[in-house]
Amino acid sequence: MTSPQMVMYEEEFNQIQTIVDRLVREANARVVFIIDKNGQLIAAAGETEQLDTTSLASLTAGNIAATGGMAKLLRESEFTTQFHEGQRANIHIQLVGNRVILVVIFDNKTSLGLVRLRVKKASEELNAIFEALLTKVQDPSGETPFAEITDDDIDNLFND
């Protein structure tokens, strides 16, 4: 349909995870995560245990969608960066290649300037990975494991 399906393979996931892990360290952030524009969590690093990353992912995507809607009304293509400042936590949201969203949560152990700097570098690297991933997904010779799913498999899911 409109946009190609998002598929994640081990190779690309490992590359993405490496960048995300490094960003946590280099920006001195609490949490870094990457989601797609539909709110699906792709990767996360840092102190994620106490966080409801699923909800955060969905709300961030909603936020980006709303901001994108505002941009359209102002005849802008997108607002690519958002920053929310709180008393203890701050959120930096960056749209990467108009495809995925890079979210950095940080506190006063670091600065917005450092976060921005590190996000810029990481965004460029991530963009290249997602470009390559998209080409791979669109390759028609690519496998699809779901062709083998039978109607019974689907029915069994709802048998309880």
Next chain:
Amino acid sequence: MSFINYLSREINCKIVYYGPGLCGKTTNLQYIYNKTNPESKGKMISLATETERTLFFDFLPLALGEIRGFKTRFHLYTVPGQVFYDASRKLILKGVDGVVFVADSQIARTEANVESMENLRINLAEQGYSLDKLPCVIQYNKRDMPHIASTEELRELLNSNGVPDFEAVATRGNGVFETLKAVAKLVLTELKRGRA
């Protein structure tokens, strides 16, 4: 647009509950939330006004079980039904894999149902989807109310494509899971065909 993660062996799909204001979209999600095991669900989020009208969306992540070694996860969203929230409704349809249209069976809401269905068709088309091709089910809600249209009448008005449809009383849960299962099944069948 479903998301397939080979590493964690997960399929994630997005289902949107659509329909006119006060038809029971949020009530559907609340019932599902209340009746699902804690390990199968995440937190339900409602972005609502002070009077509990949906302002942006409700969100409920749900795990349905495994299929050929892949965990199936569904993200359920509702749209704000009120006419003037159209800009927000469009946004929530982005990346949708399946739609549940919740109709209000009360005769007084007939026009609102038809208008909302037309609005769904237009908003989907704007995102490049066709309502005739997208997995879709219809729920005729509020069957317990007085002055309701017959299912046949509603079907004729709203279900020209002959998609699966269900009667429901969402406040009591009647028809809620039947509707969800039907749309989930259609989405997975579409995924199997490789078109989702």
